[in-house]
Amino acid sequence: MTVSQVSFGSHEPVLDVKDLTVKYVGDTRSTTAVDRVSFSIGTGEVFGLAGESGCGKSTIANSIMRLLKDPAKIARGSISFGGKDVLAMSPEELRRFRWQDVAMVFQSAMNSLNPVLTIGEQIVDIFTTHAGYSRKESLRRAADLLELVRIDPSRLKSYPHQLSGGMRQRAVIAMAVALKPSLLILDEPTTALDVVVQQEIMAQIKELQRELGFSVLFITHDMSLMVELSHRMAVMYGGRIVETAKAQDVYANPRHPYTQALMGAFPPLTGPRVPLTGLPDGVKFRNIPDLTEVAPGHLVAPFGADAEALVLEGAAR
Amino acid sequence: MSHSALSPTRPDVSTQTPALEVRGLGKSFPIGGLFSRQSVRALHCVDLTIGRGEIVALVGESGSGKSTLARCVARLEKPSAGAILVDGVDVLKRDRFQASRAFRSRLQMVFQDPFGSLNPAHRIEHFLRRSLTIHGKGGPESETQRRLEELMTTVGLQADMLNSYPHELSGGQRQRVAIARALAVEPQVILADEPTSMLDVSVRIGVLNLMRKLRDEQGISMLYITHDLASARYLADRTAVMFAGELVEEGESLDLLANPAHPYTQLLVSAVPDPARAGSYDPVRRAELRQAVMASTGCAFDGDPNQACSASEPVRHQVGDAANRHWVRCHLYRPRAGAGGHALATEPVATEPVATEHTDKKASA
Numbered sequence: 001m002t003v004s005q006v007s008f009g010s011h012e013p014v015l016d017v018k019d020l021t022v023k024y025v026g027d028t029r030s031t032t033a034v035d036r037v038s039f040s041i042g043t044g045e046v047f048g049l050a051g052e053s054g055c056g057k058s059t060i061a062n063s064i065m066r067l068l069k070d071p072a073k074i075a076r077g078s079i080s081f082g083g084k085d086v087l088a089m090s091p092e093e094l095r096r097f098r099w100q101d102v103a104m105v106f107q108s109a110m111n112s113l114n115p116v117l118t119i120g121e122q123i124v125d126i127f128t129t130h131a132g133y134s135r136k137e138s139l140r141r142a143a144d145l146l147e148l149v150r151i152d153p154s155r156l157k158s159y160p161h162q163l164s165g166g167m168r169q170r171a172v173i174a175m176a177v178a179l180k181p182s183l184l185i186l187d188e189p190t191t192a193l194d195v196v197v198q199q200e201i202m203a204q205i206k207e208l209q210r211e212l213g214f215s216v217l218f219i220t221h222d223m224s225l226m227v228e229l230s231h232r233m234a235v236m237y238g239g240r241i242v243e244t245a246k247a248q249d250v251y252a253n254p255r256h257p258y259t260q261a262l263m264g265a266f267p268p269l270t271g272p273r274v275p276l277t278g279l280p281d282g283v284k285f286r287n288i289p290d291l292t293e294v295a296p297g298h299l300v301a302p303f304g305a306d307a308e309a310l311v312l313e314g315a316a317r
Numbered sequence: 318m319s320h321s322a323l324s325p326t327r328p329d330v331s332t333q334t335p336a337l338e339v340r341g342l343g344k345s346f347p348i349g350g351l352f353s354r355q356s357v358r359a360l361h362c363v364d365l366t367i368g369r370g371e372i373v374a375l376v377g378e379s380g381s382g383k384s385t386l387a388r389c390v391a392r393l394e395k396p397s398a399g400a401i402l403v404d405g406v407d408v409l410k411r412d413r414f415q416a417s418r419a420f421r422s423r424l425q426m427v428f429q430d431p432f433g434s435l436n437p438a439h440r441i442e443h444f445l446r447r448s449l450t451i452h453g454k455g456g457p458e459s460e461t462q463r464r465l466e467e468l469m470t471t472v473g474l475q476a477d478m479l480n481s482y483p484h485e486l487s488g489g490q491r492q493r494v495a496i497a498r499a500l501a502v503e504p505q506v507i508l509a510d511e512p513t514s515m516l517d518v519s520v521r522i523g524v525l526n527l528m529r530k531l532r533d534e535q536g537i538s539m540l541y542i543t544h545d546l547a548s549a550r551y552l553a554d555r556t557a558v559m560f561a562g563e564l565v566e567e568g569e570s571l572d573l574l575a576n577p578a579h580p581y582t583q584l585l586v587s588a589v590p591d592p593a594r595a596g597s598y599d600p601v602r603r604a605e606l607r608q609a610v611m612a613s614t615g616c617a618f619d620g621d622p623n624q625a626c627s628a629s630e631p632v633r634h635q636v637g638d639a640a641n642r643h644w645v646r647c648h649l650y651r652p653r654a655g656a657g658g659h660a661l662a663t664e665p666v667a668t669e670p671v672a673t674e675h676t677d678k679k680a681s682a
Binding site (some may be wrong): 014052053194195196198199200202221223224225227228248258261262264265266267268269270273275276277278279293 | 518576588
């Protein structure tokens, strides 16, 4: 059975985020980076989070991993993972939760490898620290892991600088899935890579996901990539979710003007040239209301004159 | 903007002197120590022509030499070989040591990073006014003021933003200011090096539309450097593909991306995520393409691109209809008889033992 045949929703969600609000608190003023965001991810589901820089995507990922540092504060809401309250975990529970339950691949993660240790040592370190395997057993598993992402196990002895960017990124992904987590968070995993390498990495992630059956929270601003990879997706703007639906529905029928602008920002590779408009400079949405269901499983924040959500600032075109 | 503005048919540009012509441009950077004689070849024998009112996109992956070409043409870098012709005048011969003001007033650049290219200490007015005065386009104060406001309107900004500082503007607005600054000197050619890659995705298309408007309304020629094939297809009349410092394929944008002939172009096109395309990733096909790309770098030809590589083979093969001006520079290219001429011999040539069985097959076929 392929993953796409898993019916979402009938399963107990792996991750359930409810009403999450994150604030960056300053001395004189504070900013709400994430504003009343709710979503859930089912078993084996790939959930995409789209939006441009500064919309709060990465803050959400860091909240789930409990990696937020001052001045960021979770002001409201709950995050539960497999029924456990993530926000109430003790340091010891957190240590197990990170990497064993949820693993994360950061933006330009390939630069997060330790340059003075070989790839092998870094992978072995995961197994000895988190799983308590012997060194010999860990080495064997490390070799398996590299094979999983199609890197020759002889590369265990290589240092990060001896690998290409794409190989390093694949090694990092292998490390993330080393302990078979049930959720993998990918925060812009391919932005620093070339388009050809990007496609190979994405194909690899898809394949691993089919094999190991983990859920994925996939964060990017590239809508085409997201639609290709995700089952369901949400579009964020200014800390709020403005639209969420199955990825194909968002692609075929985007409802919110911001989603439409994002879709329009990527010219197609086939068909005639048609003028696209994107989002005019200076258009801002304010006071985005809560989502309402417009079609089964397709939720959109109301917009337009009646909701007074669309504010034009400055003139553009 | 009307649909007709987007049609690929452009006023006939081939009969006039091209706005910019690059002939056999080469650039190598020395590597190693002070006395090292080693060098790395960043550009090799690049020939590129941009007609008046034409936008040509230059695509390729990072490190392929796209930016080096732009920097050489803008004379921020001294080319090792070749000629750069602006309006038919060889500017490397005319101004031997550095770019002259006359050259700068014909050719301007827009850079990738609008956050780094505008001095944060000055108001927007300063950047535009400075361009006007340096190039003697100012005139009396009232005239300058009118021109400043006109520039802002042209790039889709409000005139009262002249008093703003760069930090008060969004990335898209800053890039528009950078374009206005280039426009102030009334150039004929604008070199835009990844002008949208630092911008938020939702405002990128607005900047592309602005560039198109400038071409349509003011007849400005542009070299649009990008790694985004989809935007090249959207904006550019013609697209040139660069690989390892050489142009490997060039043609009318829609035709080039629909019928890529060079294995490298095929690799690039197949890698672009496109939800409309079914079954986008085929590892077997990918491996074949990679092999073909690697084989193409082994082309022994080294010399004038208008000459034949060998007695039997021209360097630039015409692909399909001559009207599309689509050529590919690849010694593996074999026009397939009766199949529209878009076929590519992906089998490696018989230089390596692995290739023998392929050639056998070809011989028997």
